[in-house]
Amino acid sequence: YNITDSSQTTGSGDILTLRVNSSTMSDYPGFEIPPYPSYERKPLYADTAFEFMFENGEHGHGRWNMANSTPPETLVDKDIQSGFNGEAQKIIKKKAIELLK
Structure with a gap:
């Protein structure tokens, strides 16, 4: 969950850029106690x-994939395509009314 700490959203004109990366995650060293002989x-x-x-x-990988x-x-793509469930359009409409008054 700490990847959300690396998330950034910026906007310019009609472009919204969302960024997230692994910079706040830690490497996993592997099992201390071997789970199988080899x-x-x-x-x-x-x-x-x-x-x-x-x-x-x-959530895991290969034989360790739990789900x-x-x-x-x-x-995120679905949210963007839906206009964040219509919320983006509400904000745009409110701002347009403010600008036109």
Whole structure:
């Protein structure tokens, strides 16, 4: 959840830019106690974990994938396409009325 701390939204003209990255995440060092005999401890880097979850909706990966969900990237796209469920249009209409008065 701490990836939300890295999120930034900027706007210029009719362009809205949303940015989020793995900079506030930590690398996962791997299991201290081997989960199976041939286990070789390797880290899972934050940027890889971010890609698995944010872009693919994976909560884990491969044999360790506990669940899949709708990727946040897809949810953000849906919000933008819907105008944030009509909220963006309300703000635009209110501002247009203010400007025209």
